[in-house]
Amino acid sequence: MFEFIRTHKRWMYGILLLLIIPSFVFVGMESYQSNDGGAGVATVDGQKITQQEWEDAQRRQIDQARQMMGEQFDQKLFETSEAKQAILNNLVAERAINAEINRAHMSVSDATLQKTIMDIQQFRLPDGGFDMEGYKAALAAQGMTPEMFDQRLRRDLAVQQLSGAIQATAFAPRSVANRLSDINDQEREVQEVLFPLSTYLPQVKVTDEMVKAYYDKNAQLFQIPEQVKAEYVVFDASTVEGQVQVTDAEVTDYYNKNLKNYTTPEQRSASHILITVSRDASAADQAAAKKKAEAVLAEVRANPDNFAAIAKANSQDPGSAQSGGDLGVVEKGLFVKSVEDSIYAMKEGETSGLVQSEFGWHIIKVTGIKPSTQRSLDDAKGDIAADLKKQKMSAKYTELAGVFSETAYDQSESLKPVADKLKLQIQTADNLTRTPNPALGDSPINNAKFLTALFGNDAIKNKRNTEAVEVAPSVLVSGRMVEFRPATKRPLAEVDAQIRQRVTLEEAGRLARAAGEAKLKAAKASGDATGFGAPVSVSRTKEPAINPTAAIAVLKADVTKLPAYVGVEVPGQGYGVYRVGKVSQPAQPDTARRKQESDQIGNLVGQQQMYDYVEALKAKAKVKINVRPNELGANTDEQ
Structure with missing residues (x-):
């Protein structure tokens, strides 16, 4: 059909769908590494990946990131050995997946390919047409022709089919999802007593000997590189x-040699009525569909001005039926051939007979013709x-x-x-x-x-x-x-004040911890809440009423026996002791959030399945990595 094959609408300018499989799939290949400098940077199924391909992939990723991140882009993030390794891993996985697609004879129909291109929103004109000139220019800017892009897109759609089929089978076991949601929902009633640093700072007396000892023990902190x-x-x-x-002569010569680039082809607007039937349907089903199409055609011929209303009532194309069968502007080369040929063979206002395609039977009306135009040299x-x-x-x-x-x-x-x-x-x-x-x-x-x-x-x-x-x-x-x-070491005199401040804080923290641990020991022995503050509720799904570091410790505490106690150093504040007096579940669980959590677990299961599948493909393809990331830039290809 013309409208329901809309499986991918996002356009990554220049190269669409560079790799569909998420990047989490392509990590952890250290076990494949060796040091063979004569076979490219890697080999997959006997086919080598050249260093040029590796470098080109890195440049593409940098360019895409620069466009997406704008002023926040930091190229240094892409120059690390980890980033280079990830890019090489992606290339390896892509080769392994492509080999499997070839072995499985997976393919994408021309209709699906054409509709995917037509659905690139950046090239849709205000009148609904397709900006063919802009499309070709965008590809040319990336050194690609439409034919090259078709080949790449066809492959990537096949990859998408493969990954989608695998991840679609993933689901979260209900018992696991419910258990995790119960843990997230759990609320703990907590009381706190804090031993703040400010209480102990006046008690600290820093000596010259303490400063010197800290300076000697932490020499790396005061190193000038x-x-x-x-x-x-x-x-x-x-x-x-x-x-x-x-x-000017060069401009004129170029214009004359590339006139087709400055010619806008004829465009035609059309509407259609579709009666669906598969080519491999039974003879009876095909006959029934054709009979219905003939009846609709007769109605159209009897009332040609009511084409839109008849389409709305009868067309089985879900994308265009409600708009009276309107297909917008039909560019040559981007629609199913039989339909396209019929549209370009008729005059404006003319209605076709029955036209068959892989989707069924069409009745087509040409609603407008925009003649071809040529942009002038000036x-x-x-x-x-x-x-x-x-x-x-x-x-x-x-x-x-x-x-x-x-x-x-x-x-x-x-x-x-x-x-x-x-x-x-x-x-x-x-x-x-x-x-x-x-x-x-x-x-x-x-x-x-x-x-x-x-x-x-x-x-x-x-x-x-x-x-x-x-x-x-x-x-x-x-x-x-x-x-x-x-490299030199900063003089002690230069960093003396800095060290005194650090030592003071460390000593105050030590005193706060000692006092806090004594309180923790006494509280565990007595079990009472003497000295603790008012109770507050702490859970994994709400903003904590206590310090986040303390909240993590509280939620990890063993609550099989209540009250439970836990002590924790609170960054920048001191030492806290926490008493968990009650554990409960909410009376009304958040069903929407629990459903979202279940879906997230299902996605994680799908990702793991995809990871395992790609790892199996790597093993089957006999992957071999011949260089390490820090060797990017060395000539590893065979001459």
Whole structure:
């Protein structure tokens, strides 16, 4: 049908459904790792995953995260060994799943593929049509053609079918769900007595000996890390912007060679009435459906102006029947062929005979025709010039990036040769450490890969240029150490006041704990509530009336015998002793929340089943990991 196949509506700009299976499936592959440098970064079912694929996948994930997170995006999160490992694990799992899909001969029909594309809301026009030009442009921006995207989407929909079939079988055992909900619902009546730090702070006398002992015992807290002062040069796309020009002749030539890109194809609006019947239905069912369709067709021909009302009363397409059978704008290549051919063969206002498709019998009416239009050269000139300039800049950047990398490496005693050759400015930065500094934000020199190179043995011992490091898409940096300062320890006098404050708090906490533990011991012996405050209710589903750390301890306490007592250090406050005097269940359970909890447990069971299934596929596919995450960037492919 035209409307009920709406299984995925979200568009991840550029590449849709990169991987349907949730990321939790693809963790914990350490047992597969080995160290074979000649077979790509990994092999799955004998097929290797190249380092280029690994790096490309990392770039895609970074780009997608940058678009989704905006100003909150932090690229350093994606440069950790854990992030790189997760991406490689995803690629491995994707290959294993694809191998299984091929073995199982799973497929997606053309109709489902077409409707999934048509349902991408970002390309729906105000009149209901599909923005084919915008769709192609979005794919082109990602280096894809519609044919390439069709192939990827068809595969990913098959993956979605596979994962959905497995997770759909998951459910939460009622006894387990009820038990967990009972635990969440449980309420404990609690009384508190707090031994605050403020009571004991005046009792603490910190001596010089205590300060020195703390300083010596916690030397790592007062360490100043090794630092460097460095020179560096940055080469990025903006460097080449003024070096490329686009002429009017080039714009005209491009326009003439790509006229189809500036032509909007004819669009037709249509309505239909659908009488459903499967192609593999019995002969009797097929005959009955055709008979009903013929009767409806006769009614339409007798009352052609009442097509919408007849469709609303008779059409079995749930998506369009209530709107009088309106299909909106029908683009060529995006609908079932038999229906599309009929629509484009008729004149405006004309009604078809019976048209058969895999969904059943259709009666179609063409409600509007929008002729093909062509964008003029003058109108398109600005966009073409911008696109051509971008292409030239990309080519120029690639050319000069090689010059940048080679010069920085070949003439490594100084950054001046590469700066002079490419007209770059040599900049200076001080107090750089091995780890990125949050205060420097997204500065090119605050990149973890660049800092690793800058603190490398060759850079420090020989003061040579670092290799060119790509710190962001189309951004290269090379640096050179000017001054190296080894790690040092801050003088005791400099941190004396800081240490005295810490020791005072620690000693006050020790005194509070001693007093609290004595109260706890006495309360357990007597069982009374002397000295405790008014009772409050504590549960897992309500905002706690006591400190959250204390609430966790109270809810973990053994309440098989009441009253129950528990003592806990309350961060920043002191030491608390808590008396649990009563345990109860609410008179009216929250049925909606319990249902939600049961569903969540079912989802967790489904996720575990999917995890187990993918692990089995990995084993079947004979997965082998040949590198570790910190080797990303080394050439592991066979030449």
